Amino acid sequence: MAKKTNGSSGGSSSNGVSSSVEELLLAAMERGDDSLETGRYLVTFKEGASEDGLRSLGTTQGMRVADARDFEDQAATLENVGDADALVFPEINVALIGGEAAQERSMNAQFEIASDSPIESIDPEYFQFAAQYAQLAEPTTTGSAEFLRGFLQATEIIAKEMRINGYGNGHSQVELEEEIQVLGATWGLNACKVPPSVRSGVGIKVAVLDTGFDLGHPDFAGRPIASRSFVGQPVQDLNGHGTHCTGTACGPKAPAGTTPRYGIGFRSSIFIGKVLTNSGSGTMAGVLAGMNWAIANKCAVISMSLGAPIGVQPAYTAAGQAALNNNCLIIAAAGNHAGPTGAPANSPTVMAVASLDSTLRPASTSAFGKIDISGPGVNIFSSWPRPTRYRTISGTSMATPHVAGCAALWAETSPNMRGITLWRKLEQTARRFPPFFPPYPPKHPRVGAGLVQAP
Template structure:
């Protein structure tokens, strides 16, 4: 699949030459201020120019303040998928026919050989994901930690979050931060949901963390690099310790990572901010299809999260670290049949995806940050060191299943 681009370009400046780089752009291109967006904290600009003009920047020169140029892309909230890896989109007639065809077979299989995991895991009080990651045994709550979730926004009216310290901002033109999709509210719920939800089971991890809800994806579930970068800069400027991004775009085998997102993530780590991102849902392992980690999770300095199911097996849809340059899986978390908060009037919903695994890691990172005072790369190292090793390839689950302190 060819990446969808916007016609604009991302320009990466040397960290010590941002002002010089901005000056070079103004001298090289005849653009209005509305055609250029500069992120001083990140050392990046987004410009709308004719691609033939880019060669005049001479970025190959060792004296150039510009390190890289890339087309601006569109990213997406990773869609809800079934445990088998297929996107949920079938007709009612098909479902009825399928039901009739398998009724006899399913009745014969429901016996003492039924899935032991489903029989053992009781979610009446706590979701299986919080149980598997030892959140229920932790004495930490994320107090004093700032967690930014960059997604489709947040349902500010959700009763489970009334009274919480929530800072919210929209970077989507024409749409306020109120979540009209549900994806963002679900992710925030897992990372930072209430200790006393209106309806059990308990689904939230860092229930005392400060929530920063950045709307970087529209209510339709898509957004541009510009919007994502605005959200990242906002989170860093506000001193957020962890940034959770359940978004991305598919990559191809052999494709390298974005130099610009890599530089941003590396600079964020040096400032003490850990960026966690979903590895992607493009695989369908039951059909023998395994796809590489998506953008921007494939950057070496972004913590890429794979999804596992209740039996601690890699989810069929979860991508794999198959690209040689970057693109590794760093850690795994519960991502199949995950219950969390949803936009009203539904309140709660159970869905699957690496999108659901990512906020598990973000929330648990907040607990470790509170417990140890570690930030940035040291916090990353601790998450990897404390993960539960799994009898699965590291290309699928990285260091293993994330564990709470």
Template sequence: MAKKTVGSGVSAQATPGPNLSSSIDELLLAATARGDGTLRTGRYVVTFKEGAGSPTDNLTSLGLRTADARDFADQSLEIADVGDAHAIVLPEIGVAVVSDLGMQTAGLSIEAEAASDSAIQTIEDEYFVFAQQETSDYLRGFLKATEAIIAGLELDQMRKEELDFEAEVAGATWGLVACRVPQSSRSGAGVKVAVLDTGMDLGHPDFAGRPIVTSSFVGQPVQDLHSHGTHCIGTACGPKAPAGSIPRYGIAHSASIFVGKVLSNSGNGSSASVLAGMNWAIANGCAVISMSLGSQSPVQAAYTAAGQAALNRGCLIIAAAGNASSNTGAPANSPTIMSVGSLDQTLVPSNFSNFGKMEIAAPGRDVFSSVPRPTRYGTKSGTSMATPHVAGCAALWAQTSPSLRGQALWNRMLQAARPLPFPQAKVGRGLVQAPA
């Protein structure tokens, strides 16, 4: 593998940027100090050509110290534990995350074109990603996150959820009714569903006795101190019959839940944590991978490669389009990842929902679901809330036939979608529907 020359983006004389083991808070603070107003973390993502050999071997040949996800149990790679490695390798998706020092050591740059004998397909900036909730835009969320860290605030623990039962219809939330979930005979039994988010309240009583596999990729316990992840898991995989007067809010109530904490308790992450979570979910054979996260960044080859690797392995990645009232953000803008837009209760596109590259739409306004104790239940809005509706329905469809996996599952869900009188750029093929 030929070395690349150092381009203007990575200078051999420059002060090295963030380490691979830097926490998301450290990355955010460094980006604030840099002051360039971008969503770049200062690290890089390398995507390798298919069939180009081992990414680890290729990087090692360039003099880099690597940490391979296969060296961790179930490929549950904890980024905070990679020590002084220059690169982390995610073999299921053919991607590596490389520090600035690693780029300098290997003589790599974004600007330089790969030599004909290079195993590298692309080198891209790594970006921050955020939980996609409400109508806040990504840059404002970035600045708010850094301000919270600097002030040392525990904003997430102060967040209070407001109960709202106006959406209760026939014992189920309005979203489940719109997706025809109550009429479905399927439960998601035997299907693995991964939700990559802020984690989960593992002690929530509505999930007692459920098979749950967990892993964290952000250096924090999986326990959700934010609430975004618990809410998304509730919609995708919550119980069929919650206790008391609580309406049904969960879709795939018998699915096996895989919780990947790729966003911190502040709701922030990076491409590295998300890609590591995707790699883990694929390695563990999750038929459905739900991601209510992203940023207003361009299409990234690493996400596209991860989406294709998932489809090749019989997995389907579903991601939120974003809430910036703008073009679909990453990773949902990749052609190999199913993009989800948000609908209001009148089944019109939500005013915050992104548009452009769009496959399908789902309920995203005033969605009732689980949140961490002691509150236990609450409503949220965003394409984040629409995405687990699609993921839950995908698990029900996957249960109907072992042949409905990967691209076949994608195709079947679009075929079954309820058409809506709006442009495809806003709602895709229409409103997601559960199988009978």
């Protein structure tokens, strides 16, 4: 993380010129600011006036000014401008002003610019996201069309399966109609028959061990959330992966506006164990500490969308056994390396999840071998840290919280539906589909027992 520097006011600033993107995002979240503004300002100078502008910032405004030309090849890195209040880019006639320095001088979009000033305009700086983020931030018309297409494909496959299985009677028609009524949920939730389920996961503790969670996400307002970090960073998720996985397992029944339902255990108790940093990295020691915490808290369902492409780890196997002994169930992602199931999912005491697309085919990258069950894992729409809010991504990481969410619904059906009993129930009720029908010894190496189903 970039070092914090002092602004001209002498205090440390969370929106200074040298603040990291993480610091800026955290500060924006603390402000409850959804405007996508970073809090800093961009001053554009009149053409050919950047030299005068540079001088005016220093002399008239009394700022400490850094110049991009002082860096090799003008590759100024913001972390290295020290305690400067402003950084000038003469090649493009622009200067970046720290939030505090701008505020002290009332420099904002409403700043009155004298006609003889070298300044052309003052505008707020905005966060920049990869094109994909912005495009997927809201369920757009295109997104909905894609989602509907995926849904139709899924129903076609299911219809075909019913005909193949000799279920081609009135029953199948009723089922299809039921599925059509539940439009307004993601394809993954529909495929798992979540919307028609009367269960909510109420009273069931679901632990998600991942990159943390956006604790202020509006879709989770009022939800009790227990959290703990094992990586020396705040639980607040600046990666997104953990917020996405938690959204699928525990998200709301009816998100605001036109957002489709994407969450399963909408009344479950959420336990967030941050075992991966904001850059998505971690160690087995940290992950084990998170598992230990989730078991100590008697979380009936422990969702782990993480792993490494390595052999069976005795410590993970021990943790999985300890979970089962304590009426908990660890559900882990097999991995997307198109190779043998990674750890911890490859442990015999941990339930391994493979990923399916909306046509119920295993994702080409989904790991194989020791697979116990499958879940929807391709083009999965779920929550993402603010200000993005929603995003569509793929992986066995996304399939896993579908299984975890359904496990929470099953756990609600009986206090005895825990541990190995819950595991067996999930496998017994999973939907078998072509070409992965039994007989195969006892589970298929690509899809396990089949597609997880809600009670």
